[in-house]
Amino acid sequence: MEPSAGSDWSRSVFGELVVPLSKMIPECIVRAHERARDGHRGVGTQTLEAYGHGLYASQYEELASGLTQLPSATAVRLQARTVMVVASHVLYPIRYAKRNVPVTVARLRRAVGLRADLIRRHGPDPMQRELDLGLDELQQQEFHKDLSQLEPDIGLVLLAYACAMDTGVMRLEWGDAELRRGDRHLLWHHHEPLDLPDAQRSA
Template identity: 80%
Template sequence: MTAPLSRLIPACIVRAHERAQDGHQGVRTQTLEAYGHGLHACQYEELATGLADLPGAVPVRLQARTVMVVAGQVLYPIRYAKRDVPVTVARLRRAVGLRADLIRRHGPEPMQGELDLGLEELQEQEFHNDLNQLDPNAGLVLLAYACAMEKGVMRLEWGDAELRRGDRHLLWHHHEGLDLPGKRQSA
């Protein structure tokens, strides 16, 4: 299943960039708002369309966006940078919200456990309501990419990362580059 995904996902992300670029050029704004908002919406749409015919692919609506679940893995896109930098510098804009909750609930177990002082949790961690639509045992594969309007998709990797409570920095357990259409992934 990874061979078709490793070809389809890069094509979907590149198409999302191209659509967002076209949208920006269409509205001719001086800011990159149209591009950024367009890319955010298009990344989900292109993945949903591009992966729909895979055996066992299931679309799930999370916060008004369709994400694809393939072989029990939620495939979730994240644009982590506007310049060509390693995915290991990726961080979220916010340490709370659907994206952060998705990573904490469905991402890998933390490499290092939290300090246990023997005190009971005062409040069990609550997650975004939309996550109830996912199988609690579903895994998470982050589709992390660096992309800018003028340069296009510069880097795309997939893997799993943890997000500690209150933190915005992703701690990658495993990640590997995906070849972009028309160019080979750099190391």
């Protein structure tokens, strides 16, 4: 299947890179799953710890390897992981579920830490600003020290996917979302599905 030409939102973010990104990102996430699955089988444990830890590490590694040749792509180290920045946007993977459920149910495990701070600092402006922090207060808020490596105007695109060892990658979307202080629920401003490789879709 040919990669999507993207929506108005994704074209406004990535321009001509929408087409290669919409093909390469799913391939990277599927390879990360395959590496984690093979690692679990190699260890042979009864629990899924090896799969979970392997997937967490390999998702960053596969995206870094797969996207490094794209124009304007740069790598940044955040909390000992290599994260890719393309077209002035951080591409950040999140496995939000182990079953095939909509991305709109996605919640972070914790309301604090690097991932939460990254979304609050580099995600979209709040839809209801009067219910959230004012800009001055937001700028004064303390964030994870690693985020000092990112310019304040860098954007964020979340790569949210549902995946399990036995079923593989069931759903993958990209988009932008806000995260209110003290909350773990993602409020999506934009999200759209990315087509999975044919072999994964038929698995």
